[in-house]
Amino acid sequence: MLYGLLTLFSGRFMLAPEFTYLYNQFGATTLRAVHQSLNIEDRVAALIRKERLLNYPEGSSLAEYAFDQHRPIDEQWIREVYHYDNNHYLIICFSYDQAKAFQNVQCFEMDMSFKMVKGKTNTFTISSWDDTKNRIQTYAYVFTNLKTQQGYKILFIKLFEHLGNAVQQPV
Incomplete structure (x- = not known):
């Protein structure tokens, strides 16, 4: 079972029977809610998220426009x-x-x-x-x-x- 979990990416994991088991056990609807170590994010996505939070701490639907212009x-x-x-x-x-x-x-x-x-x-x-x-x-x-x-x-x-x-x- 562990090997099967390691070969899944986060989107596929949400559809896997293992996630249903975790959901039933912990009542979590996201991987991050189960445990912080399941917060699967690649380095580029993490850097983009960090920049968005630094530049737009309150969030913005137009934040993507600033990145797009570069x-x-x-x-x-x-x-x-x-x-x-x-x-x-x-x-x-x-x-x-x-x-x-x-x-x-x-x-x-x-x-x-x-x-x-x-x-x-x-x-x-x-x-x-x-x-x-x-x-x-x-x-x-x-x-x-x-x-x-x-x-x-x-x-x-x-x-x-x-x-x-x-x-x-x-x-």
């Missing part, structure tokens, strides 16, 4: 965090591969009704049907809490500007 442009996910004012914002997210694929799109759909974030934040997605893969391809996500014409105008201008800048071709 990556090369083809490795970034969060492209811009734009503040209209103190209460309204716009967050543009897409990968380099998504921007590259968007260059070949003949038509697309912008879904403005999807709600996956708690609160007043709306999620907009730009997607289209990909005939070669027979599935819907998503090219960008935009998160915002402003629902005005001016807000939508800025959203579209900034989104298409960033999609073009990522692949160094105008959209």
